[in-house]
Structure formats: structure tokens, C-alpha cells
Amino acid sequence: MDKRIINILLVMAVLILLAINIKIFIDNHEETAGIEQNGNGIENSMIQNNNQDDIQNTITSKVADMTERSRMQTYFGTFISYIEENDYESAYNLLNENFKKNYFSTLEQFETYIQKYPKDIAVDYKEIERQGELFVLTVEIKDVFNKEAQTITQRVVIRELGVNQFTISFQVE
């Protein structure tokens, strides 16, 4: 009887120790990885990266579940958001390469052109049509706070390369 109880206790002890050891090993491993990356001047730790990956995966899933119309509006909305946040480089990087060559060979040229847009932008989507793998949107760009300001009507061409991956070109006036 004593021997059986001792055996059961020993089995439980071994399993608990095993589980604790593994848990500690995994936690340590993740922390070490984060510290190593910080030590190399990389801003995001492994945990942060995981969170960012999770956020990115969530965004990707949400975009993938959208209809084509909603996806196109989301893509153009992303482009406009960059402009509103003065992140011109990110907006510029979304442009089609040939379009850039034709109209905005430098970021500065793009920045100069984009100044015609209002500071706080509202977008009205008037029309959307598909041309093969391209989408042509007709949009009205308005000033959120100034209804007197001139409305800019533009056609926008979007090519979807994958979920949440796209290039943009637009009617330059």
C-alpha cells in the first residue's frame, strides 16, 4: 500500500516538474529573443512583433471577408489616411511605378501636388467599375469642415495584388 502511494506521488511530481520546466523554458526563450532584438537596436520585441503580426492577420482577415467594393474603398481610404497624417512617403509608395514615372518622379513632386487636397478629407464614392483586374473608382474629395471648399472629382485606378496589397494611380489635374 505504501509503495503504491509513493509511486503515484512520484508520478505526479515528475509530471508537474516536467510541465513547469517546459513552461519556464518557453517563457525564458521568448524573453531572451526579445532582449536580444532590443540589444540590436530593433524597436519591437518579439512579443510586440507577435502582437503586430496578430493585428496584421486580423486586418487581413477582415479585408479578405469584404466585398470587392468595400475592399476598394478601404484601399483608397488607406491612401487618403496617409495623406491626412502627412505620411506622404507611405502614400507615394502605394502608387503604380509607371504612374510615378509619368507624373511624380520624386516624392517632392507628389507632396506638392497633394497640397491641393483639403487637410481633413471626406471621400464620396460615386462610381466603381471593373476593367479586368483593375478597378476604376470615381470619387469626390471634400473638405470635412468647409462645405464651401471646392470638391475635387477624380478617377482612381486600383490594382489588387493580394489581400490588403494594392497599387493606386489617379487622374492628375
Add this chain to the structure above:
Amino acid sequence: MNLNGKITMAIRNFFKKYGRIILIVFVVWLIIFLINQYLKKRPKETSMINTYTPNNPIIDDGGNVPERYVGTINQTVETYFNYCNSKNYEQAYNMLTDQCKEYLYGNDVSLFQEYVDNIFTQNKIYNLQNYSNVDDIYIYDLVILDDIESTGTTEGYEPYKEKITLRKENDEFKISNQGYIESKPYNKFAEDENLKVTVKSKDISYTREGYNVTLTNKTDKYLVLVDNTLNKEITLNLGDQKRGTVNYSNASLVLNPGETRNEVFIFDKFYDDQKEPTEICIEDVRILEEYEESNEDTAGAASRMYSYTIKLK
């Protein structure tokens, strides 16, 4: 044996007895743990809602393009388009069916060149959408437009659309463009004491059929077949309905005494509507002793008026 000794002995015996089982359990658990970690970190495969199905017909009565032809057809159209875009007229022209060359361009490549130059005014792109399939004939919408990705539509946005047809001839796909599909011989004729009509052939486009007819006036009087004073003077019987010609709305068709003339009777008819024409009817043949263009009441002036039918089946 004291307690320590007993415990040491028990531990030793325990591992001797259960060590292998514990090791197996541990290995199994480790494998499951690693698989879980892998699946968690694996990029999630996402698929999007996509309505673009260029190889599925919009009108699906005739079924889909066979899978084995899809790649070849797309490649054929791409080659043809690139020839047009780079103004290689001869090479593009040679990709057309012989009937198309003859019917649309009179076997003259310079007429095809005019067509190309009219549309390909600058570098163009295209998209293709299967529209309808009838037997071994595959009809597509070809949309030609400026390179709007490069221009952002700054230089305009006017897509040009036409129907093109692909069919296999001698193991390679040939193209009919501008909506034209094919021509068929049609040796049917009708004759009475006044009029002889021979239907020699018909030219078929996606939206229309043109019947090539020879008309002979066997009398020494005038035969008025069309002068737009009556409704639907020449009709095509499709079984459940009759359709009038579309090419005589502002023209008349009057045969002089003894005259033989070639004419084309054009009717609206979709190629894939599965309707079989049964007859052409000249609803009111009017026989007149005298005829003047200004005569607005040929029915009233006719010595005889009757309908004339040419059976097509």
C-alpha cells in the same frame, strides 16, 4: 532501511518500471506542443471574394469554354492584341478567319490596318470576358482601353468594346472581330409568275443576320417590295415572332420591269438565342403599272397585292 533509503529505492524502482512510459508520454506531448506552435505561427491562408471570372460565360446557355482550350484562347488573344498594339498589321490580320477577312475587310489588309489605326491610337491594354459559347464557337467581350494604370485616366477614359469570336481551324484558334461570327451558304429559293427570290447565303454577327438574296422581277410591271408605307414589309419568321428588316427604314426596294438585283435583308437576331429562322416573308408585294418615288399610296395604286414567302427550312 531508513526512510531516505526507502524513497531512493522507490524512485529507482519507479523509473525502472515507468521510465519508458513517461518518456513516450513526454515525446508525444512535445510533438503536439511543437505542432501547435507551428500552426499558430503559420501565415493564415486567406481567400477573397472575387467576381472576376473571365473564362466563365455571362450567358451560360451554351456552357463553359472547355478547360483544355482556356489557356490557348487567352494566349491567342494576347498574341493578336500585341500584334495590333505594335502595329504588326499582317501578323494580326493572319490570325483572322478567312471568312472574317473577306466579309469585313474584302481580303484587303489595308482596310484592316485602318481599323487597327482607328482603335490603337496609343499603347493600349485589354481585358477579356467570355460572353457566350455555341457549339465550338467561343464568343468574348474584348475591352480595349488606354493604359489607365500608367495614366491614372488623366488622358481620358473611353473603353472600346467589341465582341470577338474564337473557333478552331486546322488545330489553331482563329479570330473573327468586330462582332462578326461567320457566313453560311444558304441555297434556298422561291418563285412565282411575278418574282423569283434566291437566298444565297447569310452573314452572321452576334446581334444580326444578313441574308444575301437575288431578286428577279419576271414581269413587265413594277414590283414594290418596300417603300416604308406599311409596317414590317419584309420579315424573318423565328417561330414565335416575326422581325422586320433593319436596313430599309429610310430606303425603298422597287424592282423595275425585268430587273434582277442583289440585296441584303438584315434582321436583328442574337446568335445564341437558340431560335431557328423558318422563313422570310415579303409581306406585301405590290404590282404597279406605273411607279413614281413620290407615290405614297402604292397599296392603293397596285393592280395586285399579295404576300410572298421564302421557306428557309
